[in-house]
Amino acid sequence: MMKWKRATLVWLYFWLQEKLHKSWPGVEVIVGLMWGDEGKGAEIYRLCHYADLVVRCFGGNNAGHTIVVCDPLTGEDGELILHLLPSSLVWGHEIAMGAGVVVDPVGLINEVKHARSFNIDPSERLSIDGRCALVLVYHRVLDLAEEIVRARSGEKIDTTARGIGPAYADLVNRKAIRMSDAKTAQRFENLLRKRLAEKGKILVAMGLTKEEWADIFVQLKGKEESANKRLIKNGLLNPAELDYTRFAGEDPGAFKVDEILKFYLSALNEIKSWGCIRDVSRLVNGYIKEGKKVWVEGAQGAHLDNYFGTFPFVTSSHTLSGGACIGIGMSPRHIKVVRGILKAFTTRVGNGAFPTRVGDALRYIFEGTGLGGREVGATTGRTRGVGWLDLVLTRTACMINGVTVISLTKLDILSGKGTLKICVAWRIDGVEYDFVPDDHEMINRAEPIYIEVPGWIGDISQVKSWEELPRAARYYVETVEILLNKGAVEPIKIDRLGVGAKLEQVILR
Ligand code: IMP
Secondary structure, eight states, rough: OOOHHHHHHHHHHHHHHHHEEEEOOOOOEEEESSOSSSHHHHHHHHHHHHHHHHOOOOOOOTTOOOOOOETTTEEEEEEEEEESSSTTTGOOOEEOOTTBBBBBBHHHHHHHHHTTTTTOGGGEEEEEEEOOBBBBHHHHHHHHHHHHHHHHHTOOOOSSSSSHHHHHHHTTTTOOOBBBGGGHHHHHHHHHHEEEEHHHHHHTTTTOHHHHHHHHHHHHHHHHHHHTHHHHHTTSSSSSGGGGGGGGSSSSTTOOHHHHHHHHHHHHHHHHHOOOHHHHHHHHHOOOOHHEEEEOOOSSGGGGTTTSSSTTOOOOSSHHHHHHHHHOOOOOOOGEEEEEEEESSSEOEEEEOTBBBBOOGGGGGOOSSHHHHHHHHTOOOBBBBOOOOOOOHHHHHHHHTTOOEEEEEEEEGGTTTTSEEEEEEEEEEEEEESOSSSHHHHHHHHHHEEEEOOOOOOOOOOSSTTTTTTTHHHHHHHHHHHHHTTTTOOOOOEEEEEEEETTOOOOEE
């Protein structure tokens, strides 16, 4: 298509979106409806271009959002990978992290460096709530140590190893060190020394061998190097800074306290120099009062929620729309729209139930080749399990979130894959279920009940309108919508279809 024609279409699309939103003001919350990786990042990037403020409410840098933008280092389409910062930051509006977000200070600094290498400086318009709990090295060590212990009894969760579980456990146990504790070096130091001593004892009691202890720090070093490989490759980050082995004493539970203190004081001083630590609850409520446009970016997905997910293979925070209120300090009365992001098929990274999962032989159905098409985790690089769309999980996710509008992403991936299946119910011990049962053990025995629908031939990634889509693709979307509305509390509409990772690859319905 001629360049000017494409530009006009993109402009028209943005203009229309803004008009639509203006007639429907209020806070919009965006949540994932599965186990994360639904394509929230790309959708938030597309949707929030005219936002005044985009705020994260829960989770930490276990989240991973990939957005395709021009990479100034290569001049080509590149992947801007974000973990803590909202995915809409490209647009230049205010961004914030509410009290419910757990912040790894070093992770945050490296992410800001990554964004700066794309010519974007988020530190100038970032707010972090002083109540945010910090994720520190001992949380990451505990995360890996707990996995070693769980693996002994076959209960490994396969976490992202970002220290998220131990950080939230500290918060609930009233042991967290929070952002506001970094106001003075002395206050931070006192708490850090105390916590390192306490965690040391816990780690001794876990019975790790010397080798296992040393290996945890080697693993952390490797994970950091792999997460920051683009920065290292381009000489923007010295890999010696990521060498976590310098924090380990010889025996299990022994930390090099002074080294750790130096590491974090320097990181926290840098964050403080941005002038970003403030009361995000007041900020958000002020914006709401002034009638400004506020969006909440959820992290992970409904079935990773600590209460409602496929327990115990879940994350340690609330991933539902209700979590937005607690994680920010905002009344539920201000939420006007809850948008669910759903992939046209299902993926999961990490262990846990996955009723519609398929084996390697069928993996090709769910994997594309281009940017954003590979089913590999943005945070850990792990290969995601893949399978058919599961409406039992989706229906439940819509109900517990109050979803009324859905963006169905990655529809293009299903092109040319023959007959498609949709899971409409589960059979467990001879009984049919439309919603996820409250006994998590039962989910492991769920047998999916499928319907089959015709597939379509031909690439749809350049299609711009609903009418232009192949009939079978429209039938797939309509069938999903009809079946989702079965038993729904409120009508649910699939109003946006993602057909590629780029900004303009979306169809409004
Ligand atoms: P944690 O959040 O690192 O404790 O990991 C707990 C579980 O949640 C693991 O199965 C992770 O793979 C999964 N998980 C956490 N964050 C994400 C995410 O952003 N996308 C997909 N899976 C996630």
